[in-house]
Amino acid sequence: MKHMKSATLFNTSVFIIVLLIPFLGWSQVNRLKPPKRNSKIESVDKFVNHSFELYHKVFVYDSLYKAGVEVPAEIEDALIERAERDVDSLWQEVPNIVDDISDAPFMKQAKATFNLNRSKKALKFCMTAVKEYFVGIKEDED
Numbered sequence: 001m002k003h004m005k006s007a008t009l010f011n012t013s014v015f016i017i018v019l020l021i022p023f024l025g026w027s028q029v030n031r032l033k034p035p036k037r038n039s040k041i042e043s044v045d046k047f048v049n050h051s052f053e054l055y056h057k058v059f060v061y062d063s064l065y066k067a068g069v070e071v072p073a074e075i076e077d078a079l080i081e082r083a084e085r086d087v088d089s090l091w092q093e094v095p096n097i098v099d100d101i102s103d104a105p106f107m108k109q110a111k112a113t114f115n116l117n118r119s120k121k122a123l124k125f126c127m128t129a130v131k132e133y134f135v136g137i138k139e140d141e142d
Contacts, residue, residue, distance in 0.1 A: 031059055032122050039112035041104050043096035048119045050093065054086040055122035062129045 034052040038045045057079055064071055071079075101112050 032118070032125065035115045035118050037111065039115050040108055041100050041112045043093050043100045044112040044115060047090060047093040047097060048115045050086050050089045051119035051122050054083055054090070055126055057083050057086070058126045058129050065133070 032052075032055065035048060039048075061071065061076075061079060097116075101109055104112065
């Protein structure tokens with residue numbers, strides 16, 4: 001009887017661990033993927049493409065920084081220069097987005113909104129990473 005209780009407890013523990021293992025994989029920070037399909041609104045598609053180009057550069061730099069790799073100054077300067085160009089190209093697309101979306105059919109508007117939300121997540125990551133590197137994050141004072 002005692003052996004049966006310990007076997008049941010062991011089986012239950014193994015079952016719970018097997019169920020929780022996938023959640024450990026989902027909790028990791030993964031690279032965001034650009035939308036698979038374009039919205040067929042030119043200004044939105046350009047904005048999304050430029051935002052994910054910027055995201056890729058910041059993500060690579062962030063990965064190197066967190067891994068503790070020393071990035072040479074020349075590469076860092078080139079990366080910052082290309083990132084500035086990507087930000088400039090983003091600003092050039094912004095004025096046309098609202099007009100182009102409002103003139104498009106409903107399904108294209110929905111797809112454009114979905115794609116813009118994806119690029120918003122990518123840009124939010126870029127903002128927090130850049131803020132962390134150049135401004136610094138305040139430590140919690142307890």
